[in-house]
Amino acid sequence: MENNYLNSDSAKVIELAKQGNAEAVAEILNYLLITDGIKTKSFFNRGVVEVIVKGKNIPTPDKFIQRIRQIIEHLQLKFISKVKIYAQDEITKSLIWHQEFEPTQKTVLPNHQPLESNYQQPPTMNHNYQNIFSQNFQQLHNRINQTGTKILQFLQEFRRGKLTEGDKTQGLETVENNLVQALQNLQEQKYQVAVVAAMKAGKSTFLNAVIGADILASENAACTICRTDIKHISHGETPRLLEYRELREQPVILVAGNAGEIQHKFLERTREIREKNNPDKTIRFEVEHPIEAISQIPSLAGFSLLDTPGPNEWDSANFNTVKLKRTALEALRTCNAILFILDYTSYKDNAVSDLFKEVVEKRQEILTKNAGKVYFILNKVDLKGERDREIREVIQDLKRELIGFGFPNPTIYRASSLQGLLAKLIDSGKATKGHIEDFKKFCSSRYSQENEDGDLITPAPHKIASQAFLDSGIPEIEEMVIQTITKNSGVNLLEDVLARLEKVVKGIEDSLNTQIQGWEIELETLKQNVQEYAEKADNAEQQVLEVKKLVKQQEKKLTERFDQKLQSFATDAKKQIKTEIAQLANSISDQSKFEKPTQSRSGLFRAIFQAFDNLLNQVARQESNNIYKVRFKEEKDAEKLIKTVNEYCSPHIQNLWVDVQDKMIREGTKIRKDLATEIQRKIQVISNQLSAYLGESLQIQLNINPIIIPHLNFEGMIDDKVDKILERIKYIEQTQEARKRKCEEDEVYFVDVEVKSFEVDLQAILQLICTRIDEQIVDSAAVINLVIQQQVKEDFRSAEMQIKDYTNKFQSELEALVWQRESKGVEAEKIYSNLQIYQTRLSEYMEELDKLEKSLDELKKTKA
Secondary structure, three states: OOOHHHOOOOOHHHHHHHOHHHHHHHHHHHHHHOOOOEEEEEEEEEEEEEEEEOOOOOOOHHHHHHHHHHHHHHOOOOOOEEEEEHHHHHHOEEEEEEEEEEOOOOOOOOHHHHHHHHOOOOOOOOOOOOOOHHHHHHHHHHHHHHHHHHHHHHHHHHHHHHHHHOOOOOHHHHHHHHHHHHHHHHOOOOOOEEEEEEOOOHHHHHHHHHHHOOOOOOOOOOOOOOOEEOOOOOEOOOOOOEEEEEEOOOEEEEEEEHHHHHHHHHHHHHHHHHHHHOOEEEEEEEEOOHHHHOOHHHOOOOOOEEOOOOHHHHHHOOHHHHHHHHHHHHHHHOOOOEEEEEEEEOOHHHHHHHHHHHOOOOOOHHHOOHHEEEEEEEHHHHHHEEEEEOHHHHHHHHHHHHHHOOOOOEEEEOOOOHHHHHHHHOOOOOOHHHHHHHHHOOOHHHOOOOOOOEEOOOHHHHEEEEEHHHHHHHHHHHHHHHHHHHHHHHHHHHHHHHHHHHHHHHOOOOOOOHHHHHHOOOHHHHHHHHHHHHHHHHHOOOHHHHHHHHHHHHHHHHHHHHHHHHHHHHHHHHHHHHHHHHHHHHHHHHHHHOOOOOOOOOOHHHHHHOOOOOOOOHOOOOOOOOOOOOOOOOHHHHOOOOOOOHHHHHHHHHHHHHHHHHHHHHHHHHHHHHHHHHHHHHHHHHHHHHHHHHHHHHHHOOOOOOOOOOOOOOHHHOOHHHHHHHHHHHHHHHHOOOOOOOOOOOOOOOOOOOOOEEEEEEEHHHHHHHHHHHHHHHHHHHHHHHHHHHHHHHHHHHHHHHHHHHHHHHHHHHHHHHHHHHHHHHOOOOOOHHHHHHHHHHHHHHHHHHHHHHHHHHHHHHOO
């Protein structure tokens, strides 16, 4: 190691790197990886290091990985969980090799290696709950990965061969990059399943049963105080509990260890946050742990469970209720499956009604669209007594209730989560003494049998755990979840990757056909074709610019629509607050009718009534005819009135905003998809014209160059992207002692009103709140419009770059052909022969892709 560097003033940088500072990690790696002839650029984010290596003398993967391992071990950079290396040729810019490894593992697996060759079966129960569809999905996933890897190796071999002939194959560089990206998408696809419940429905126990570890805590108070992601990791990796906070890019690692250690720390931390009112601005938690339910399906390695707080947990957690509600709505829009957990003993409680009212009210189109991914779990059915109704009758009753809430034809599963968890732990050999005792206490009696003498004999827990797990209902639910995500998102992924592989292969085929034909026609004719094609490409570029103008017009309409939504929100919010304050003023002034609040009274009045012991005795006689001016006997009561109005109005306005925000996202998703489809259609026409010209001029049959637009949503427009932009603004402005807020920020609508002679002017409060609403609308509109511009620009650029890559590919290939014809004429026969060999080999991969397409069609038929 470079001791002169390590012993210098950079010791501070090294210390920061050990703490997980992204800039420090990147700086150290860049310095220590410098050797003769190569240079590196490193990035570090959320435990993953990415290193780009460039130069003339790039070392072999083994040597370079060994060097990085030495640095990580020597400096004890424990925050690094994965390293990705991209070796790039300095001259051709082509990808030479690409490797990934985990520093804690002893073996290094080449990127894109077929899954079944590097996957080790983790220790699991003796039952195989994989259904036939999931098995077929996994097999097809593996075959696509293998075929894609072969095509990548073929393309890299072809490019190396052409390089020896003097052809840099720049036109195929983008093709190779797209292929690498498609294979990465196949391996790194994320699948999210949201679990939503009212407090004390047994959600944590249910999640633990699916995870296969007693890792999430449960107690009488609300445990899910904010969003918690349970991320699947492979067996052998160290489980961790991470905490994400506002204005911090990197998470805080609370603990790394076994399930018991994580549960203890998790419970300790949630209590601390609840008691101290979240002083560290915690946003969410992340638990990294193997999820037993999907551990036998390596294609679901990106699986995670999303634990969301229910409405009756929001207020108890002293959190920003808007963000918690938004998490639930976001899950409804974006997750691959949503599970609502209901308590068998209290499924008709107000808490359950509140849950569905908050989440599904006025969102009928989402419920209809996502009917196939929303499921209901009737939990704790093991608590049924002998005189209670049969479970099937309860399920029928619950079904009627859910239809009344707006869920069309709801699917309901029964579950005994505690039995499922304990049985799974015992059967897998991970149960503690306490788990075994709980199993005996709560579950064993169901499996007791009489002997000849009439004595009840209860088998040992390990003898009945397997059957008890089956009886718990958890295996059936796990199978349903796996089917849902593989039949929907999983199939979409395979379809998308296959389309991209087909585009890559057809692109290579077109290159080979073009080059073969280029050696057959007259050189002067070829030169003329090159010149004419360049003119056609310029014309295509002008056509693309015309499409861009139309896109800008649509972007303007989208911005105007969102502006109208924001203005409508401001009008409604001000109107509701005005009504609330008017009712309060009338109630206080008309003391003869002053009484306890009823449902007809405003929510603000009820809040005021609850805040004061005896409001009538604390309000002085009103001398003014202005009912909005309220005089108190003591100044502290006047200040309490202002505080109570603030504490009621601010979250009330925020709640209105999150509903408007949700509607904007849903409408925006449809608008964006329609616009992207229009962009795709117009660019496709231009691309087809180029293909037709080139095919005619060279007298060859070229494939259609499909313009592929990925599956889109509008989520980032209002949620993540706005959050990131505003958090960055907030961070910068905080350093300048300024503050920047948006519509759902804590206390954003709080107002300061001066108290004179113990008098509070409610009309002045109303005016200030309305002014604050208007100010926030201006700020939010500016940021949302900026994000709209960025999002639409990205969609257009995606299509624009595809046609640019297409034109540039053929332009460079034609120019390279002319150069080869002029300088390598003596090698013509050899070059021509090699091209034909590659053409024959490529046809084999095309046949494989055809077979995969048929297999995918068969899989989709079984999906119905």
